[in-house]
Amino acid sequence: MAKEVLYSSTRGAKGQIKASEAILKGLATDGGLYVPDHIPQLEKSLRELAQMGYQDVAFEVMKLLLTDYTEEELKYCISHAYDSKFDTEEIAPMAEADGAYYLELYHGATIAFKDMALSILPYLMTTAARKNNVKNEIVILTATSGDTGKAALAGFADVPGTRIIVFYPKHGVSPIQEQQMVTQKGDNTCVIGIEGNFDDAQTGVKKIFTDPELAKELDAKGFQFSSANSINIGRLVPQIAYYVFAYTRLLKEGRIADNEDINVVVPTGNFGNILAAYYAKSMGVPIAKLICASNSNKVLFDFFQTGEYDRNRDFVLTSSPSMDILISSNLERLIYHIAGNNAEKDAEYMAQLAGAGKYEITEEMRSKLTDFFGGYATEEETFATIKNVFEKTGYLMDTHTAVASSVYSKYVEKTGDKTVTVIASTASPFKFTRSVMNALGKGDDSKDDFALADELSVVSGVEIPEAVTSIRTAEIRHKTVVDKSEMQKAVLDFLA
Numbered sequence: 381m382a383k384e385v386l387y388s389s390t391r392g393a394k395g396q397i398k399a400s401e402a403i404l405k406g407l408a409t410d411g412g413l414y415v416p417d418h419i420p421q422l423e424k425s426l427r428e429l430a431q432m433g434y435q436d437v438a439f440e441v442m443k444l445l446l447t448d449y450t451e452e453e454l455k456y457c458i459s460h461a462y463d464s465k466f467d468t469e470e471i472a473p474m475a476e477a478d479g480a481y482y483l484e485l486y487h488g489a490t491i492a493f494k495d496m497a498l499s500i501l502p503y504l505m506t507t508a509a510r511k512n513n514v515k516n517e518i519v520i521l522t523a524t525s526g527d528t529g530k531a532a533l534a535g536f537a538d539v540p541g542t543r544i545i546v547f548y549p550k551h552g553v554s555p556i557q558e559q560q561m562v563t564q565k566g567d568n569t570c571v572i573g574i575e576g577n578f579d580d581a582q583t584g585v586k587k588i589f590t591d592p593e594l595a596k597e598l599d600a601k602g603f604q605f606s607s608a609n610s611i612n613i614g615r616l617v618p619q620i621a622y623y624v625f626a627y628t629r630l631l632k633e634g635r636i637a638d639n640e641d642i643n644v645v646v647p648t649g650n651f652g653n654i655l656a657a658y659y660a661k662s663m664g665v666p667i668a669k670l671i672c673a674s675n676s677n678k679v680l681f682d683f684f685q686t687g688e689y690d691r692n693r694d695f696v697l698t699s700s701p702s703m704d705i706l707i708s709s710n711l712e713r714l715i716y717h718i719a720g721n722n723a724e725k726d727a728e729y730m731a732q733l734a735g736a737g738k739y740e741i742t743e744e745m746r747s748k749l750t751d752f753f754g755g756y757a758t759e760e761e762t763f764a765t766i767k768n769v770f771e772k773t774g775y776l777m778d779t780h781t782a783v784a785s786s787v788y789s790k791y792v793e794k795t796g797d798k799t800v801t802v803i804a805s806t807a808s809p810f811k812f813t814r815s816v817m818n819a820l821g822k823g824d825d826s827k828d829d830f831a832l833a834d835e836l837s838v839v840s841g842v843e844i845p846e847a848v849t850s851i852r853t854a855e856i857r858h859k860t861v862v863d864k865s866e867m868q869k870a871v872l873d874f875l876a
């Protein structure tokens with residue numbers, strides 16, 4: 381048996397808890413994020429894993445980090461998550477186009493990569509509640525830049541013992557993203573638009589989470605909060621699996637030799653997806669460079685350039701809204717690790733971020749970031765990438781994936797690095813239909829997004845995903861919009 385992995389807060393190492401407890405809590409009471417006390421190594425060789433399907437690879441990865449779940453419990457969670465909700469048996473298929481491998485993470489129920497983690501989180505969470513004799517109803521509080529919200533709603537809708545409340549920036553998501561959320565069924569679901577941006581939503585949710593008075597009040601009423609955001613370690617762990625899986629597919633298909641390095645490019649917002657790749661590397665997957673791709677909200681690019689994280693800048697609304705973020709929560713976990721698992725230092729930086737809005741890491745910490753490469757793509761570059769790759773190869777990608785693809789091209793141009801490369805493809809082009817059609821030079825302002833989806837289907841020869849057709853005429857069930865200062869009240873109203 382491998383050594384048990386315990387979790388503690390990035391801001392105070394006192395009090396280690398088990399994986400299931402960390403998943404239940406979501407965020408530590410000191411505002412920190414739960415991190416593993418050590419990163420276990422894969423037990424099976426990548427060659428052995430290459431013989432397995434997605435579910436089995438996921439099991440091999442997740443059992444190493446979620447050590448207090450029994451084999452039976454984990455297998456139950458995995459088999460119920462990665463099933464026919466996905467429109468392909470492979471779960472995470474890979475497509476080769478223009479010299480790179482696109483790992484398509486958008487074949488789940490809501491056609492974005494968030495499904496990879498959020499189709500399993502409700503199972504991990506309810507199993508954790510059972511294991512820990514939790515009697516309270518669990519209230520999932522989630523801030524979304526568009527994709528997490530729907531994926532979390534789809535995962536938790538009508539799950540007994542849970543309720544879910546989602547806050548999204550009223551003017552910061554695509555029409556299809558909004559329609560997906562406001563038509564959500566389920567008696568335990570609540571969707572609220574806020575007058576504010578994603579950072580406001582995320583900050584508001586963290587504040588509600590860490591309010592001890594509120595927690596007491598709710599406990600008396602039989603409720604406790606948890607999170608479906610990537611601050612929850614139960615989101616991150618399942619995401620590690622697809623990087624392991626991607627490597628094993630390349631191996632199986634003879635695209636790489638044993639132990640050959642690959643690079644990974646990730647279109648980044650909250651830094652969850654790329655952190656999962658970093659953990660995969662730490663567990664033994666031969667990943668050389670972790671290429672972090674940003675849109676015009678390039679706070680991470682600047683951070684990797686200079687070592688200073690500075691959120692004091694204008695928030696830009698782009699055509700890749702799920703990456704419109706200035707406070708990348710999961711970077712905190714990386715900061716903690718490169719500080720030598722030093723919670724005191726991390727807490728200091730995060731206090732600076734909350735105060736002055738910026739912090740600068742030491743030279744020693746920067747020296748531990750050499751595996752990362754930061755890049756960004758402008759709107760023009762993003763659109764040009766969609767058009768060029770489609771015209772050259774027939775491969776169609778969404779705006780987020782195009783940010784990554786564009787950054788990858790610039791990286792190759794700059795470095796000449798020929799390492800086999802996997803680009804995380806995070807959303808279906810049909811989720812961002814208008815932008816994709818504009819990029820192809822086929823936009824039409826007189827048409828709505830659904831009419832454009834029809835045309836995109838004709839142009840691309842790709843069928844419109846069920847996730848889009850099913851919401852087209854669905855009843856709008858959620859209409860509440862509140863100011864960002866009224867989030868707590870909205871939560872209490874829903875629970876009353």
Ligand SMILES: *Cc1c(COP(=O)(O)O)cnc(C)c1O
Nearest residue numbers: 527649650651652653702806807
């Ligand atoms: C959430 C999301 C991202 C950003 O992922 P992070 O884990 O927040 O960095 C990128 N693309 C799409 C389509 C997303 O939904």
